[in-house]
Amino acid sequence: MNAKDYYTEHRRLVLGVFSVIFLVAAWELLLTYVFPVNPFFFTKPSLIAEAFKEQVQGAKLWHDLAISSRAFLWGFSFAVIVGIPLGLVMGWRRRVEYALDPFLTAMYASPLVALAPLLIIVFGVGVLGKAALVFLLSVFPFVFNVFAGVKSTDALLINVIRSFGGTDKDLYFKVILPSTMPYLIAGARLAIGRGLVGIIVGEFYAASEGIGFAISQAGDTYRLPDMFVGIIILSVIAVVLTEAMRRLELTVAPWRAGEEVR
Amino acid sequence: MKLKTFCTEHESFILGTGFIVILLALWESVPLWYTLPKGMALFFTTPSKVAAAFQQLLINGEIEKHFYVSAIAFLAGLGLSIVVGLPLGLLMGRSQTLEALLDPYVTSFNASPRIVWLPLMILWFGIGIWSKIVIVFAGAVFPLLINTYAGVKNVNRVLVNVVRSFGANEWQLMKVVVLPNSLPYIIAGLRLAIGRAILGVVVGEFFGSSQGLGYMIASAATNYKVDVVFVGVAIFMALSVILTLAVKQLESRLASWRPETAKTF
Structure with missing residues (x-):
């Protein structure tokens, strides 16, 4: 029973x-x-598990992951540093919104990953090229989500703060920031997904190390189990990061989980 | 006075286009006030050069040729993802067992970048249209499936019960209640799917193709033909913006009567 x-x-x-x-x-x-099994075209879980064990014990996988995450973190941090203020200003100043909105919307809607070959060729195959790509892909979710967050701030609350003689600082820290927070986290979740695409495409295109490079190299040399190991690790990282953001969203603002601005 | 009222009325339009025009003008004028070092000059181009390259590629039929290849991969992949994603989303929304069985795959695939599968797809399907179609499909199917599912889940229980009480079977229920009610969600899913599909076409053609606009960009970049790169990027940009706006239009028309916004993932 x-x-x-x-x-x-x-x-x-x-x-x-x-x-x-x-x-x-x-x-x-x-x-x-x-x-x-034709080992050049297909593989099975036991072989993947074997390759996984081998790679986890080796040093190359960790090195590749470190390389990729460094480029990712650089690009992502710059996206945060640039995207959040831009979104705040756009949400707070109507004229800035009018001026920037069409341009940034067009950029956000378009597949900027198409610039990958150019960026890699200009900035090289190292950290800089990949970081530039990650930045370009992940900055717009921040801009637009923070923008929407500021826009959604309750005007009544702003008036209350003003009437009770609150300073601009109070306004920002007590009203605008808290109401923007859930949007910001949703933006971060989107930005993580897009940033990962940037890293992968950058490393597929041209690299000498990194997890994306490891995957494409394993494919080129018909080492399918190794390729699956790379794919699985990358997918797990993506799922964990996205899920963590979703949880954070749920704790910060349970009433609007799963919603997105654009 | 008249000019002033015109300006305040169309402020957003004037500022929006003005900003883009100024940006383009600044870009165009860079060589006038700054001589680039030799190394950088190789990677630099101006909007007028891009326009000239666009005209030239249009005349010699290059763009047309690549465009067809990309468009076929896009349409085939998107079509396939509609054919698979829509029914599967409906079924997952209606059957809890199926939902529980498929949920682990849908969630994990949706959260992870599908692009990582590209080398494997190239290995399996070779360089050419099939690996592209599969990667476009893999990108576009999940937004469609998840939104359709969310739409079905959001259908008013009362309506379902009413139709059931009057003796409708599952098929009629689908046709009369479920499908019309989840349409706004499906359209929202379609908008996301279009973006993902274009991404799939671009990246698929970077690596797994010898034709198409993405290939044109990649090969131009390796030959330092920066203006051609920007022609390709501009075409993709224009297409994405146009398609997204078109679907948004459809969305707002369909959603005008419903108070809550469609969930998008």
Whole structure:
């Protein structure tokens, strides 16, 4: 009886875990017993696990990850430093909004990743080129989300602060910042996704180290298990970061989780 | 006086276009007030040179040729993602079992950049249209699926119960209540999917193609033809903006009567 109760209570979890286990098992069994594996074109979970173990123990994977995250952090930090003030000014000053909105919207809507080859060629295959790409891709979510956050600030609250003789500092720290916070976190979540695309594309295009380079090199040399290891690690990082942001969003502003500005 | 009222009425338009015009003019005038060092001059171009390159590529048919290749990959990938994402989203919204079974994959794929699969796709499908279509599909299918799902989940329970009480079967329920009610969500998903699909075309053509606008950009960059790079980027920009605006128009028309905004992921 107990097992049944457990099932009805955690139905989602049980079914989800079951479906993942089923898929992995089916993949492994099919390629072991039904079709013989052609190691140049396909691989199976046991081989991936082996490659995973080997790579985790080796130094190259960690080195690649460090290289990629350094470029990511540089680009991302600059996106934060530039994007948040820009969004604040756009939200607070109507004329600035009018002037910048069409231009920035066009930039945000367009696939700026198309500039990747140019950026890599101009800034080189090192940290700078990749960081520039990450910055370019991840700055706009910050701008537009902070912008929307400021816009959504309750005018009544602003008037209250003003009437009670609050200074500009009070206004910013007590009203505008708190009401912008959830938008900012949502923006960060989007920016992480876009920044990761930037890193990957930059490293696919031209690099000598980094996790994206490791994946594309493994592909070029038909080392499929290694390639899957790279893909899985990168996906796990992406999922963890995005999920962390979503959790943060839920704690900061549970009433508007999952909503996005544009 | 008249000029002044005109200015205040169209302030946003004037400031918006004015900023872009000033930016372009500044860019154009850079060589006039600053001589670039030799190394940098190689990477520099001006809007007029980009326009000239655009005209030339248009005349010799280069753009047309590449555009067709990209457009086919875009349409095929997006079409495929609609054909798969829409029904799957509807089913996931209606069946809790299916939702629980597929949720781990949908969530993790949606959160991770699909571009990482590109080398594998190139390995499996070769350089050419198929690897591109698959990567476009992989990018575009999740926003569509998730938004359709969210739309179905958001359907008014009362309406569902009413239609059920009058003896509708699942198919009729779908047609009469579920689909019309989730349409705004689906359109919002489509808008996101278009952006992802264009990204897929660009990156797919950087690496897995010998034709198409993305290939044109990548090969121009390696040959230091910076003006051609900007022609390609400008075309992608224009297409994205036009398509996004078109879908937004559709969205606001459909959503004008509903108070809550569609959830987008």
